[in-house]
Amino acid sequence: MSATFKLFITAPKGLEPLLADELIELGLNEVRPTRAGVSCQGTLAQAYRICLWSRIANRVLLPLTSFPAPTDRDLYAGIAKIEWEEHLSKQGCFAVEFTSLHSAMKHTHYGALKVKDAIVDQFRERYQIRPDVVLEQPDIRINVHLREDVASVSLDLSGESLHKRGYRTEGVLAPLKENLAAAILRKAGWDKIAAAGGSLLDPMCGSGTFLVEAALIAADIAPGLERDYFGFTHWKQHQPEVWAELIKEARERRAAGLAKLPLIQGYDSDISAVRIATGNIQRAGFANKIHVEHRALAQFAPNPEHKTGLVIVNPPYGERLGVTEELRHLYGCLGDRLKNHFADWEAAVLVSHADLGKCIGIRAHRMFSFYNGALECKLLRFHLQPEWFMHAYHAQSPKKQAEAAATLAKTQVAEPQFSDSGQMFANRLKKNVKNLAQWVQRENIHCYRLYDADLPEYALAVDVYEEWLHVQEYAPPKTIDPDKAAQRLAEALNIISEVLDVPSSRIYLKVRRPQKGTAQYVKHNQSGQFFEVHEGDAVFLVNLSDYLDTGLFLDHRLTRQMLHDVVEGKRFLNLFAYTGTATVQAALGGASSTTSVDMSKSYLAWARRNLARNGFSDQRHHFIQEDCIAWLAKETQHYEVIFLDPPTFSNSKRMEGVLDVQRDHVELIRAAMRCLTRRGVLIFSNNYQRFKLDTEALSDLEIQDMSAATLPKDFARNPKIHQCWKIANKI
Numbered sequence: 001m002s003a004t005f006k007l008f009i010t011a012p013k014g015l016e017p018l019l020a021d022e023l024i025e026l027g028l029n030e031v032r033p034t035r036a037g038v039s040c041q042g043t044l045a046q047a048y049r050i051c052l053w054s055r056i057a058n059r060v061l062l063p064l065t066s067f068p069a070p071t072d073r074d075l076y077a078g079i080a081k082i083e084w085e086e087h088l089s090k091q092g093c094f095a096v097e098f099t100s101l102h103s104a105m106k107h108t109h110y111g112a113l114k115v116k117d118a119i120v121d122q123f124r125e126r127y128q129i130r131p132d133v134v135l136e137q138p139d140i141r142i143n144v145h146l147r148e149d150v151a152s153v154s155l156d157l158s159g160e161s162l163h164k165r166g167y168r169t170e171g172v173l174a175p176l177k178e179n180l181a182a183a184i185l186r187k188a189g190w191d192k193i194a195a196a197g198g199s200l201l202d203p204m205c206g207s208g209t210f211l212v213e214a215a216l217i218a219a220d221i222a223p224g225l226e227r228d229y230f231g232f233t234h235w236k237q238h239q240p241e242v243w244a245e246l247i248k249e250a251r252e253r254r255a256a257g258l259a260k261l262p263l264i265q266g267y268d269s270d271i272s273a274v275r276i277a278t279g280n281i282q283r284a285g286f287a288n289k290i291h292v293e294h295r296a297l298a299q300f301a302p303n304p305e306h307k308t309g310l311v312i313v314n315p316p317y318g319e320r321l322g323v324t325e326e327l328r329h330l331y332g333c334l335g336d337r338l339k340n341h342f343a344d345w346e347a348a349v350l351v352s353h354a355d356l357g358k359c360i361g362i363r364a365h366r367m368f369s370f371y372n373g374a375l376e377c378k379l380l381r382f383h384l385q386p387e388w389f390m391h392a393y394h395a396q397s398p399k400k401q402a403e404a405a406a407t408l409a410k411t412q413v414a415e416p417q418f419s420d421s422g423q424m425f426a427n428r429l430k431k432n433v434k435n436l437a438q439w440v441q442r443e444n445i446h447c448y449r450l451y452d453a454d455l456p457e458y459a460l461a462v463d464v465y466e467e468w469l470h471v472q473e474y475a476p477p478k479t480i481d482p483d484k485a486a487q488r489l490a491e492a493l494n495i496i497s498e499v500l501d502v503p504s505s506r507i508y509l510k511v512r513r514p515q516k517g518t519a520q521y522v523k524h525n526q527s528g529q530f531f532e533v534h535e536g537d538a539v540f541l542v543n544l545s546d547y548l549d550t551g552l553f554l555d556h557r558l559t560r561q562m563l564h565d566v567v568e569g570k571r572f573l574n575l576f577a578y579t580g581t582a583t584v585q586a587a588l589g590g591a592s593s594t595t596s597v598d599m600s601k602s603y604l605a606w607a608r609r610n611l612a613r614n615g616f617s618d619q620r621h622h623f624i625q626e627d628c629i630a631w632l633a634k635e636t637q638h639y640e641v642i643f644l645d646p647p648t649f650s651n652s653k654r655m656e657g658v659l660d661v662q663r664d665h666v667e668l669i670r671a672a673m674r675c676l677t678r679r680g681v682l683i684f685s686n687n688y689q690r691f692k693l694d695t696e697a698l699s700d701l702e703i704q705d706m707s708a709a710t711l712p713k714d715f716a717r718n719p720k721i722h723q724c725w726k727i728a729n730k731i
Contacts, residue, residue: 002043004029008154009050010037010058013371015183019056026053045242048232051158052224052246055182055217058161061143061154069151070104072114078151079118079144087155087236090127093134094119097156100146115144139234159231166226167212167284176314176350178223180372181209184379185217187368188348190310194218194262198346199309203300203337203615205266205292208277210312212284215264219257222250226285258289263306267295270618271592296588297333297615299537301341308344316617317352317375325605326612331359332532333539333615338362338384347382354378422491425458429499439713446534447542449554449714450500458492463554466533469507470544471496508544532613536561538584539613541606551579551606555722556645558710559685563643564589566681570640573597575628575672580607582643583621584614593620595639597628629659632671640680644672648688661686666697669727673701678729685710685724693725702728 007028011019016033023031026049028040037058042050050060067078088094098112105111116133119142124130141156163179176184185191190200194217202210216223224230225247232238264286268274274294281290302309315334316327331351338347339362350370351357357364357380364380371377418426432450440448451462459474471493476485497504530541535557542550560582563572568590574583577596580603586594594611598604604623611621624631628646646668650659661668665686672682683706695703704726708719715721 008061052222060157063154066152070149076118090129092139093132095138095141097143103146103149137229141231157232168280181213193310199263199306202266208280211266219261221254264290266292269296311347314350325609328359329609329613335360342384345384349380352377426495471509473511555715560585567591567641573639573642575644576646580610587616595622597624638677642682644684682727689720702730
C-alpha cells in the first residue's frame with residue numbers, strides 16, 4: 001500500500017478555495033484551505049499529479065519536520081538533525097527559500113544562510129564533500145517558513161512556481177500569471193461553455209495567456225506537461241516509473257482533447273503583442289489551433305459560425321494608467337461591442353475600479369474578487385441576453401438615425417400653423433429629408449448636414465448628430481430689424497422641432513459669424529457634455545454646446561474614409577489634428593502607428609479620448625502639443641501617410657507668427673513633404689472657399705485634385721466648402 005504524506009499546496013492570495021476544489025477533483029484527502037494555500041494528504045503519485053495537473057497551485061510542499069527556532073543557533077541545530085543524504089546526493093546541489101513571520105529572526109537572507117550552513121556542514125563532516133548551492137533549477141529546493149519562532153521545513157516538489165508552464169518566454173506590460181488566468185477562466189464558467197461547444201474570444205489578448213490557458217482547459221491538457229523541470233526529478237526518493245505513467249496518461253488525454261478543441265480567438269491593437277502571443281501559442285503546442293490577429297477593440301466581433309461562447313478580457317487598470325477619461329472611454333467601447341454583437345454570449349471582465357466597471361454600461365450578474373499580485377480586482381460576469389439587446393443602449397444604436405430618417409420621409413405630418421415663409425421652410429426641410437433618406441440608410445450615415453441656407457430667408461445650417469440637432473444661424477446683416485430676425489429664428493426652431501420630430505431639449509443653437517484666427521475653436525460654454533456618435537466602425541465624441549464647432553467636421557467624412565483605406569501597416573501623421581477623428585479612422589484602418597500634432601491641450605485630450613473610445617490606448621499612438629510649423633521644422637521621423645488640414649487663418653499665442661493658408665500653403669506643404677517617405681502620400685485639405693493651390697510652385701510634385709471625390713452628398717450644394725488634394729513625390 002502506498003505511503004501517505006502530509007502536503008501543503010501554496011496558492012495566490014484569494015485562490016485557496018478554488019485550489020481546494022481542484023485538489024478534491026484530483027483525489028486528495030483531508031483537504032483544508034488556509035491562509036496562502038491548502039493542506040491535504042496524499043500519496044507521492046498524487047503529489048506528482050498535482051505538479052502535473054494543477055492549474056491554480058503555485059508550489060507543492062512536502063513537509064519534513066518542524067521545530068522551535070527562537071535563535072539562529074536553534075535554527076541551525078534543527079536543520080542539522082535532518083538526514084539530508086536521504087534527499088540529496090553527495091555531488092548534488094540545492095537552494096533554500098526562507099520566509100519569516102512574527103518571529104525574532106526577521107532577516108530572511110541571514111536565515112537562508114544558516115540553513116545552507118547546516119546542510120553543507122553535515123555533508124562536509126560526514127563525507128568531506130560540499131554540495132553546491134544553485135539558485136536556478138537545483139536538484140532539491142528546500143522551503144523553510146519561520147512563524148512565531150517555529151520553523152517548518154519542506155521539500156518543494158514543484159521546484160519552481162507551477163504557474164510557469166514553459167510556453168511564455170515573453171510578456172507584455174503587467175501580464176496575468178498563468179494560474180491566475182486559469183482561475184479566472186474557471187470562475188467565468190469556461191470549462192462548461194467549452195464542453196457545450198462554445199467558443200472563446202479575448203479582444204485584448206496581450207501575450208495570449210487567457211487563450212493558451214483556455215485551450216489547455218478545453219482540450220484536457222495537463223498544464224505541466226511541457227515543463228522541463230520539477231523539484232523532484234533529482235530527489236533521491238523520486239519514483240520515475242510513477243512519473244512516467246502519469247506522463248503517458250497525460251499525453252493520451254492531450255491527443256484526445258485536441259480533436260475536440262473549440263474555436264479560440266484573440267485580438268490586440270498592439271502588433272507587438274500579437275507577435276508575442278503568436279510565439280507563446282506556438283510554444284504551447286497550439287499553432288494553427290488558436291487564431292490571433294491585429295485588430296482594434298472597436299472592431300472585435302464573434303465569428304459568424306459560432307453563436308455563443310465566452311468573451312474574456314483583462315483591460316488596462318487604473319493603477320497602471322490612472323482612471324483617466326481615456327480609460328473610461330476604452331471600457332465604454334468594450335461595453336458597446338458586447339451589447340451590439342454578442343447576444344447569447346457570456347462575458348467576463350477583470351477590473352480594478354468599480355467606476356471602470358460601470359463604464360462598461362452592463363449590469364453584472366455575478367462578481368468575484370481576485371488579487372493580481374497585491375492589487376485587488378473584481379471579475380464581472382455578464383449574461384448578454386438577446387431580449388435585453390432590444391432595449392439597452394438604443395440611444396447609440398448605429399442604425400437608429402437612418403431608420404428614423406427613412407420613417408420620417410414616409411410619414412404624413414399634420415400641417416401646423418406657420419407663416420407663409422415658414423411653411424416654405426418646413427416644406428424644404430421635408431424635401432431634404434426625403435431626398436437624403438435612402439442615401440443615409442444605404443451608406444449607414446449617422447451624422448450629416450440636412451439644410452444649409454437653402455432659402456435666403458432662413459440662413460441656417462441644420463446638422464443631424466444621430467438623435468440630436470446642431471443648428472447654426474448665420475448672423476443676419478445689420479440692415480435686418482433685430483426683432484424681426486429674432487421672431488423668424490424662433491419660428492424656424494419651432495418648425496425644425498415640429499417637422500423633424502425632435503424635442504427642443506435635443507436642439508443646440510449657435511450663431512455663426514465670420515471668424516478670425518482660432519475663434520472657431522474658442523470655448524463658448526462650460527457644459528462639458530459629450531455625446532457619442534458613429535461614423536462607420538468609428539465612435540466619436542462630440543460637444544454640441546461648448547464650442548462653435550462640434551469636434552467632428554462632417555464635410556471630411558469621405559476624406560477620413562480615404563485615409564482609413566490607405567494606411568494599413570503604415571506610419572500616419574495628423575497635422576493640426578484637432579480632436580483626432582482622422583487619427584481614429586487611420587487607427588481603425590490598421591496604421592502601424594499614429595502621431596497627432598496640435599497646439600491645443602484640450603483638443604489633444606479630446607483626441608486621446610476619441611482614440612480610447614475606439615479601443616486604442618497603447619504606445620503606438622503619440623500626441624504632441626506644439627505648433628505644427630515649428631514641429632515640422634525639427635521633426636526627423638518619416639511617415640508613409642500624412643494628413644495636413646490647416647485652419648484658414650491662425651494667430652494663436654502659442655504660434656510663432658501668423659498662419660495664412662493661402663499665403664503659407666506652399667511652405668507648409670514643403671515642410672510636410674520633408675517628413676514623407678519617398679513613396680508616401682500627403683492628403684492636404686482646407687475649407688477656405690477662395691483658396692487656390694499654387695500648382696506652379698509645386699510643379700515638381702505629383703498632385704491629384706480629390707475635392708470632388710471627397711465631397712459628401714450632403715455638402716454638394718456648395719462645392720467650394722471643401723477642397724482636398726493627394727500629393728506625392730514624382731517617382
